Amino acid sequence: MAQMRTYTRTRTSRTTRIALAAVTASALALTAAACSSDSKKNDSKGSSPSASASASASGSAGGLQLPDLHGQKLEVAAVWTGPEQQNFQRVLDEFDKRTGAKSTYVPTGDSQSTFLGTKIAGGAPPDVAFLAQNGVLHQFADKGWLKPLGAPAQAQLTANFSPGWQQLGAWKGKQYGVYAKVSNKSLIWYNAKAFENAGATEPKTWADFLKTAETVYESGTAPVSVGGADGWTLTDWFENIYLSQAGPAKYDALAQHKIKWTDPSVTQALTTLGQLFTKQNLLAGGTKGALAADFPKSVTQVFTGSNPAAMVYEADFVSAFVSANTKAKVGTDAKVFPFPAVGSGKPPVVSGGDVAVALKDSPGAQALLTFIASTDAARIWAQGGGYVSPNKSLDFSAYPDDVQRSIAQALIASGDDFRFDMSDQAPAAFGGTKGEGEWKDLQDFLAKPQDVKGAQAALESDAAKAYGN
């Protein structure tokens, strides 16, 4: 499923998880069928309005001009599968229609840099690839594998994207990529019925959040579901608290390991996180339950069962997962509020995303990047759902439902105050490997949340090893 891919794409252990999910979710085949029929419906409905919309858009904006590429073949590689792939396929189809090119989509599987690395080494790279990790962009750029954006693509990028997103796609002064598909990782999803039963309201601050959790607990509902079996959910918890509490400057410094994990700001953030983790009552299933729940389970136990938990933290892709694997309806049964502000800080906006880069110096690759950076592409993409664009020219009405729209609004409203997922910026050994580095250390912290100092020492020694400083 698409969401399976989304939340595991930069991780090393997803084969297991995907396969596990395939075995466990008996409804998978059914939901997959539902997904595909859905998108087909959307497809047939969406194609004619999008065509007319594009005509008017290219007329009004005037900026988007695509070359004639009849007879040219393009290969595009990304990690998406399932509904996400079908969604993107519609963007590609539109591109083919406008330029006459023939583009094919190749799923890379999850070991993306390995997949692309072998393709490049073999002399047959795809024209355009979507990289899931920011660090991979830097690595590839350093090796000279990426081609900088041409002028038309650059023009679209400058017109439609805030400087923060532009810079993320740049490295050493050159613009290589377009962050066309992103995710908002600062969301807490909740079971509306559980909140209603408890008389709880959406909290705005961390203190409120803990109080809400207590209220929910009093109603007899397990308040917070934590997917601690997957280390990356814990890094995301930490990142949100740290960004809000310590501020963007410290966040950047820690992401680059310019300050140590033994820094007092980390102590403070872990202590704050410990306010939740130390309270057995507030975690669904207690500490043991949290450690045993992987991401899919952490979501399903909030929206299924006779006595579901109330809240689960994770990114916008939860919505796709909820619709595919539970009966809950996003927007009515499953609602969402932004991650609360911690201390005196602003509410955090942590994001992740896929960056489109050209691996070949072909006109087709540049034209596709130009199209991807355009509002027309974003509109077609958004209609399918499960997609958030940082394109600020995109009208919010393009999103199919209120939840998706509010997520996108929060992301755009944050301007350049958002921060990219810290663990995705870190070397993979620290921020992206099952059973190692930050993942493992935060799992140990979840198991023993009183030991803040011990957790910091472990984090620092692993970080030092991985960053090599």
Add this chain to the structure above:
Amino acid sequence: MTDASLPGAAGGGAAGAAPDLPRPGLPRPRGTAARARSVVRTRPWLAVLFLLPALVLLGALVAYPIGYTVWRSLYDANGSGFVGLKNFGTVFSDHGILTAVRNNAIWVAVAPTVATALGLVFAVLTERVRWGTAFKLVVFMPMAISMLAAGIIFRLVYDQDPSRGVANAVVVAVHDTFSSSAAYPGARPRPDSDLKPTAGGSYTSSSAAAMGRPNDLPLVGIPQNKLPGGAGQARPAPPRPDKVTGTVWLDFRPGGTGKPGVIDPGEKALSGVKVQAIKGGKVIASATSGKDGTYALPAKAAGAQLRLPSSNFAGKYNGIDWLGPSLITPSIIAGYVWMWAGFAMVLIAAGLAGVPRELLEQARVDGAGEWQVFRRITVPLLAPVLVVVMVTLMINVLKVFDLVYIIAPGQTQNDANVLALQLYLSSFGGGNDQGVGSAIGVILLLLVLPVMIFNIRRLRREGRR
């Protein structure tokens, strides 16, 4: 069996590589040896020609990778700087890798032995059963599954949640048959109420109980749908002159509309809750709340503190932590045995078919019991087969990877670590230090080597016989 054939082939290759050396170990009839030598002497190019395909293949697929791994293990992560034996130093100083070595030792000692023993038992028993073939088929079936699939299956079997993991479902079912769980697991007072948590999971009031007024004990944290059937509206306890009275109730109304500490309409009584009166650390009286939540303690409880003992709230039994740090390796080994006992059984059964019936009959006629026949006749006769099975499994176990990689959750992956997994993790799992990875590969080779040599020698001896 590929493992067993590989060393054999390698051995053959080594023999073929030096065909004209005298091989005193091979007792061939003199004439044949002489002729073979003469062919090599007279037309060496012919010998080389025939050997060439095998040599090229073995060289490219076996000898070169081994040589390259050894060479690579002497270089750093980038493969550019020569570091000598530093990678081996890293291997033996890294805590995680030492765990892997220890776990490998456990694997080699336990897994082949248990699998062979089980296979032997199955083979001997199925020989007597009418449906033996069907049984053998079932036991052998796991062999048809890939290690990856088996890993996924066992990941589910060991799932902590009894409603998902069959292992814990059984454990919990057995446990719950023999001990009943508490009436209100997870219940507790509000944090700001008069009841404070005390030792062992009980809650004790900070103020003293008194007669003539209600000594109410509000609790929260129980789902409405988990209340015992027929739980009724809580009632305030009527004050009685000679008793300490009060109500135990669920101080929560859907929607959070109730007032804390007040018995609002719609708030349910908690029946069957034990209330103790404590004076000077001793229980002086105890009572149980009734259907409407009220309880009454005798007059001597006045002035005492009220305690709700932990037996009211003991959490549900959650089963065994199969994938926790202490049990993870045994759990995975059990999964391995499930797969490979069938393999052992089939080989041993084949061996068993070759055991002369007369010997068994003779022993029985001589008055030996079944156990004696098994111990003194069957097992010794099967010894060569048992050794083959053990050795094959040992080689297989030394390189176990898939099961561990898949079954162990991230948090306990380090506790379940084995060398082959560490090799992969060091080389490709984020750190990308193929120098250290190669060093582990070399160590693994050195560990497999004695078993291989033993195997080859045994094969030779057998050939001579």
